[in-house]
Amino acid sequence: MQAITHQSTATDWITVCAVNDILPNTGVCAWVNHQQVAIFRVGHEATLYAIANYDPFSNAYVLSRGIVGDRGGIPKVASPIYKQTFNLATGECFDNPEISVPTFPVRVVDGQVQVGRFE
Amino acid sequence: MAKQHLAKKNLIVIGNGMVGHKFLERMIAKGAAQNWNLIAFCEEPRVAYDRVNLSGFFDGKTEADLTLVEPGFYQNHQIQMHIGERATKIDRDRKCVSSAHGSTIPYDKLVFATGSYPFVPPIQGKDADGTFVYRTIADLEAIAAYAKHCRVGVVIGGGLLGLECANALKNLGLETHVVEFMSRLMPVQVDEAGGQLLKREIEAIGVRVHTQKSTTEIVNENGRVYKMVFADGTELHTDLIVFSAGIRPRDDLARECDLQVGERGGIVINQACQTSDPNIFAIGECALYDNQIYGLVSPGYLMAGVAADNLCSPGSSSFAGADMSTKLKLLGVDVASFGDAFAKTTGSRELVISDAIQGTYKKLVVDATATTLLGGILVGDASIYGSLMQLMQTKTTLPPHLEDLLLPPRSGGETALMRVENFPDTAQICSCNNVSKGDLCAAIRDQQLTDIASVKQCTTAGTGCGGCVPLVTDLLKAELKQAGIEVNNHLCEHFAYSRQELYHLVRSSVSSTDAAPPIQTFDYLLHRHGRGAGCEICKPAIASILASVWNDLILNPSHAGLQDTNDAFLANIQRDGTYSIVPRVPGGEITPDQLIVLGEVAKEFNLYSKITGGQRIDLFGARVDQLPQIWRRLIEAGFESGHAYGKALRTVKSCVGSTWCRFGVQDSTSLAIALELRYRGLRAPHKLKSAVSGCTRECAEAQSKDFGIIATEKGWNLYVCGNGGMKPQHAQLLAADLDTETLIRYIDRFLMFYIRTANRLERTATWFNKLEGGMDYLQRVVIHDALGICADLEAEMAHQVATYECEWKDAIDDPAKLKRFRHFVNADHPDPNVIRVEERGQLRPAYEHERQLLTIGTQP
Ligand code: SRM
Ligand SMILES: Cc1cc2nc3c(=O)[nH]c(=O)nc-3n(C[C@H](O)[C@H](O)[C@H](O)COP(=O)(O)OP(=O)(O)OC[C@H]3O[C@@H](n4cnc5c(N)ncnc54)[C@H](O)[C@@H]3O)c2cc1C
Ligand code: SF4
Ligand code: FES
Helix, strand or coil, X not given: CCCCCCCCCEEEEEEEEEHHHCCCCEEEEEEECCEEEEEEEECCCCEEEEEECEXXXXXXXXXXXXXXXXXXXXXXXXXXXXXXXXXXXCCEECCCXXXXXCEECEEEECCEEEEEEEC | CCCXXXXXXXXXXXXXXXXXXXXXXXXXXXXXXXXXXXXXXECCCCCCECHHHHHHHHHCCCHHHHECCCCCHHHHCCCEEEECCCEEEEECCCCEEEECCCCEEECCEEEECCCEEECCCCCECCCCECEEECCCHHHHHHHHHHHCCCCEEEEECCCHHHHHHHHHHHHCCCEEXXXXXXXXXXXXXXXXXXXXXXXXXXXXXXXXXECXXXXXXXXXXXXXXXXXXXXXXXXXXCCEEEECCCEEECCHHHHHCXXXXXXXXXXXXXXXXXXXXXXXXXXXXXXXXXXXXXXXXXXXXXXXXXXXHHHHCCXXXXXXXXXXXXXXXXXXXXXEEEECCCCCCCCCEEEEEEECCCCEEEEEEECCCCCCEEEEEEECCCXXXXXXXXXXXXXXXXXXXXXXXXXXXXXXXXXXXXXXXXCCCCCEEECCCCEEHHHHHHHHHHCCCCCHHHHHXXXXXXXXXXXXXXXXXXXXXXXXXXXXXXXCCCCECCECCCHHHHHHHHHHHHHCCCCXXXXXXXXXXXXXXXXXXXXXXXXXXXXXXXXXXXXXXXXXXXXXXXXXXXXXXXXXXXXXXXXXXXXXXXXXXXXXXXXXXXXXXXXXXXXXXXXXXXXXXXXXXXXCCCHHHHHHHHHHCCCCECCCCCXXXXXXXXXXXXXXXXXXXXXXXXXXXXXXXXXXXXXXXXXXXXXXXXXXXXXXXXXXXXXXXXXXXXXXXXXXXXXXXXXXXXXXXXXXXXXXXXXXXXXXXXXXXXXXXXXXXXXXXXXXXXXXXXXXXXXXXXXXXXXXXXXXXXXXXXXXXHCCCCHHHHHHCCHHHHCCCCCCCCCCCCCCCCCEEEECCEEEXXXXXXXXXXXXXXXX
């Protein structure tokens, strides 16, 4: 399995689950350092993205339960509450450029998903 | 007195109705504001609105929907609009107009656009409470308010407006009668035979028609309408009467200042729309040209254009009469009448096809040699009106077999003559706004229009009566096709198909004979027919299509990621991210034991409980990790999923019916339960709701449902395409007095036809409003099998019914599915941000301001 994304600046990694605990093209929420992190598995391989689980439009912790997709090739997730969409790579909201959610480093090691902390 | 610009001359318009407003628009478009102070008196409390679609007011259209005036139009163009101010006097010597508010304004030129008023025959008792006319929004508001306390309503006058008004009364829930003095309905437009057919069709919808009745007295009781007495000695009890016995031009001011008026009223105008005083013009329904009043909007619009032209450059255009052709849908029945409908031209001949089975009557009037079309009448199906109008207006040589024009093509396509592509550029497509085929084509090409909404906006075609919209749509499609552009009704960027086309791709893959496997997953459909990765638009829509075709469980791994959160967790998400639970309670019937279980579960999990608007019980506030535990309890007690989360059948509400009620004529509860169990879980383009009432009192509100059933002495009446919610719409009668078996067969066909053809998130009411041919067409498809698909539709439904499974029952027994029901993938504690507050003895989510006061523990 090939694994990816934003690992460069992270130093401190926490293993949260197996890749196979995440159905292809869905998300899960992990509890990492007292924060809620939404992790998405895009496609059938092990391409992962991690953003905050907090939806700034509804103030609820739900983004991991949104529908995953793409907009012009850019991977995104739609909030399950009011349907705003967020760029999975950058956390930017497509519907309102002034709003974005934090992103987290994420990688796969030996079939295990790890979320990192930026230093 | 309002300030006037000195260098400019004053142009005063009296009346701000449809034509008065069109005139102002024309003047602005011609740049006339540079030379004129434009001033208008508007007697009504609101500026110009769409009177033609006035009845839409009863179908949920608001004042804002009906207005003709773009926001800011009058202000931006410095038009002085005197709203709610009637002009009361014209002094032609001093050249000024006085108003009811006491202002007096001088004019250089004056335009009458005062329209007309409804004629009320001088019948004794005509002023009693409960008598109305049908002309303005204020009239409709008054009727609606009064009708709340009425059972029966009568329209006096069976003309075009009378029937439209009858429709409105019927939609207000009144037992509706139409009383017509002549021997047939719509005597001006339709001949005897057509009128008889129209009467039959309209009576079939439940409006009672009384022809050849002359009212001699309206009897009051305590000042309110009580009954009507007719010349033949018969009587009719009624609570409300609307007069629709013709219109009279509003020429009183013109008379008072001695302008020339016609013998039977109307301000006489010449070809320049000038009255007998060259400084005064008259346009619209108040004007009399060549001894004729034009009671339609399009001739009025023509006059508005001519008057504007002549005011800006005298002699530049002229009015030479106008066509009085009309096409309408009255009570769901198409009626059209055009040209020389009554064959008055010498030597003219008629061809009539009357089909009592389909309920259609079609007549063509042709010249002596049958080479050109002079006019005609269409009742029951007027879909070819636009094409026939073109043949008539362009004097096209007719084909040898005239009947081919009236009958659907036997084989191959329609007659080439009738296709909009083949019309000449001069052909007038929109008669309301006088837009030709050439105008439309030019706009489509030059401004690169690709959808009907922008065509309407840029050309104004289709914004009047709407009758030309099918032709405009055909033309747009033809133009785009010619330009090599696909008409874009694509679902989203990932699929270059409409929902209907995608449905067809999936459905036809079931029986496809080619080597490719059937399409059973989103990924495979995307691979074969789409691009990219999908999104929140196409995924749920395709999940729904797959469910409608295959009826797989929606949480199977290949479907799980496609579902909106409600479907993904088989529950309804709430504002704090927790869920509500709605078990199915078929027909609203529930045993005490079931109630106790619901109470126990609610207590145990501390759920907020509420009776829903759908006759069942909703338990709110379950965390995602609690959902399976709760459902295990509910399923043990015999409950199953209520699909409150799905674009699927919701509830079939019932009244108690003949089981208990003294008025019930059938067992409505049993039928509601049977229907709810039959269609439970059925996935559709949008949610589906139903209800069954045990008698005409309609306690279950079946007429507001996607399909609603009302018991009759003889069986069941089936109503379809109703809607509550945002834009309420009454359901319409599809078929009457059905036995239960036929009823279910029709519902099967209706639902599957809707599922096949509707757009994404389109309720049946919206779908129906776009369905060309309306109820007539739907009846032909569902009852008469005009498309030859009924056997397929029934088989598709049978598959659905046979393969139903409770999604929750499946999920609680499937460890793989259950894995998703937890908030954290790596921890067992719940979402620490869910905070509750007590209100009226139950818990609800805290509001943001309350949250700040409560300590939020980030640590579980
Ligand atoms: C719970 C309930 C309100 C209540 O407390 O009584 C309700 C709650 C919601 N309704 Fe409703 N509607 C409820 C009965 C109705 C009714 C009454 C009825 O069914 O007789 C209507 C009008 C009838 C109709 O639909 O024609 C109704 C018209 C709507 C609409 C407008 C639909 C429309 O076509 O205009 C929406 C919005 C939509 O679906 O797009 C909506 C949407 C919703 C949503 C799904 C909004 C949302 O996305 O959160 C709510 C889900 C709450 C939940 O978690 O259950 N709800 N809603 C009712 C559940 C009935 C049930 O037992 O299943
Ligand atoms: C229910 C209904 C359905 C219709 N359906 C169709 C249809 O399908 N197709 C079609 O072609 N036509 C239809 N018509 C007819 C169409 O509405 C009229 O032809 C059109 O409105 C005429 O426009 P107008 O400006 O001449 O008159 P109106 O629209 O009546 O406007 C005249 C205005 O002048 C005001 N006014 C009068 N006197 C004064 C005064 N002294 N001072 C100030 N203001 C004054 C009136 O209050 C009114 O607002 C329908 C009409 C009704 C009522
Ligand atoms: S009316 Fe609005 S707020 Fe009330 S339940 Fe329906 S959708 Fe929710
Ligand atoms: S013909 Fe009435 S809107 Fe075009």
